[in-house]
Amino acid sequence: MDFTDTPEEAAYREKARAWLIANAPKQGLKPGRDHDGSDLAEARAWQTKKAAAGYAQITWPKEWGGPGGTPIQSVIYAQEEAKFAVNSGYFLIGLGMCIPTVMAFADEETKKRFVGPALRGEEIWCQLFSEPSGGSDAAAARTRAVRDGDEWVINGQKIWTSGAHLSDYGILLARTDIDVPKHKGMTMFWIDMRSPGVEIRPIHQMSGASGFNEVFFTDMRIKDSQRLGPVGDGWKVAIVTLMNERLSVGDIRGLDPAQFLRLAREVTIGGESAARNHAFREKIADWYVQFEGLKHTRMRTITSLSRGQTPGPENSIGKVVAANVAQEMAREAMEMLDQFGIINDPSLAPLAAGFQNQVLATPGNRIAGGTDEIMRNIIAERVLGLPGDVRLDKDVAFKDIPSWR
Ligand SMILES: Cc1cc2nc3c(=O)[nH]c(=O)nc-3n(C[C@H](O)[C@H](O)[C@H](O)COP(=O)(O)OP(=O)(O)OC[C@H]3O[C@@H](n4cnc5c(N)ncnc54)[C@H](O)[C@@H]3O)c2cc1C
DSSP, rough: OOOOOOOOHHHHHHHHHHHHHHHOSSSOOOOOOOOOOOOOOHHHHHHHHHHHHHHHHTTGGGGTTOOOOHHHHHHHHHHHTTTTTOOGGGGGGGGIHHHHHHHHOOOOOHHHHHHHHHHSSOOOEEEEEOTHHHSSGGOOOOOEEETTTTEEEEEOOOOEEEEGGOOOOEEEEOOOOSSSSSSSSSEEEEEEESSEEEEEOOOOOTTTTOEEEEEEEEEEEEEEGGGSTTTHHHHHHHHHHHHHHHHHHOOSSSHHHHHHHHHHHOEEEEEEEGGGGGHHHHHHHHHHHHHHHHHHHHHHHHHHHHTTTOOOTTHHHHHHHHHHHHHHHHHHHHHGGGGGOOOOTTTTTTGGGHHHHHHHHHHHHTTTTTOOOHHHHHHIISSOOOOOOOTTTTSBGGGGGGGGG
């Protein structure tokens, strides 16, 4: 594929850039912040503005409030928006994962109720999959949903639920049948996070923020009409969510080698600019190469999307490389800054303490949306065709898995 903009794409980029210059806040939202809610009002205002101008969820069809644009336009807009200090992070899980799942599996009335408010940033969603019994193995979920007439009664616990404390709604993967193998006995629901029987407890992170939570369910009652997909088909529904998740987390976010170089030019080591230091120069060159590789891998995904195909497992490569490079860059930046690396006040530190934030955030990025090991398993099995992981409990009734008893 040709990586330069076609005349139409160049025109779209120009239009998007002009709109951003006229409308995006020049400052206020800082990079790399945990979503602690302090900037939520600003983020909502930005999302509403974006949606009105047709720049939110660019590939969504007009009937659902999107402009019906192409995947390439969506990438062009994201590239341009990344140059501004705006924050769409609160809405990523809802718009990138939950609402596409609602769109694929809910009835028309439910879709009409939820799609617009999520698009405009009026309502926030969270994804309730991981449990203490398993995150990598989402099919190990033990949270029970027991049918009672036209209702389901939910009991159990989720963990690592990003943004649950700020969310209005969530999608919940629950076990509805323990007599069948684990992948076959789950069902997906949407839930109101303010329902009686839901308790949200924040988890304190090393950055000082609390972006994710434990969520406990005690006899929470939901209507059968809140079911997404058939009873027992929750795994298939979850796969749709997870495919969307991996698409969005494979993006290159955070600081890049050019910003590292900028920092290196500002720092002096042994009387000369760090940008002249051989060890750092080699690192910067390595990262440039890896970023180019990521860009082209991402382009393969976009090419398959623009041809109407489902992106393949190659996106797992993007996720594992992006998270590792980001962590290595942050670590090296701290090395370079020496004791000044502990200054994380954005108004005092270079690049608004972006690398300090990246040091604290990147371990989580290597876990969220699939750990390095899980991504490598996917690459090994589905890209390289190597023998599969050993899965002893795959065909066993859930109630007979020793950890359940
Ligand atoms: C920042 C952040 C945000 C998150 N947000 C959400 C959210 O909003 N909603 C949600 O549901 N979850 C969320 N999670 C949870 C995330 O999906 C899980 O943490 C992740 O899937 C890993 O699961 P786990 O923590 O249970 O680790 P485990 O699955 O217990 O893994 C522990 C270790 O064992 C390794 N391992 C596990 N299985 C294998 C295997 N088969 N082969 C080789 N190695 C293996 C893992 O790589 C890891 O190193 C979030 C996590 C983070 C860090």
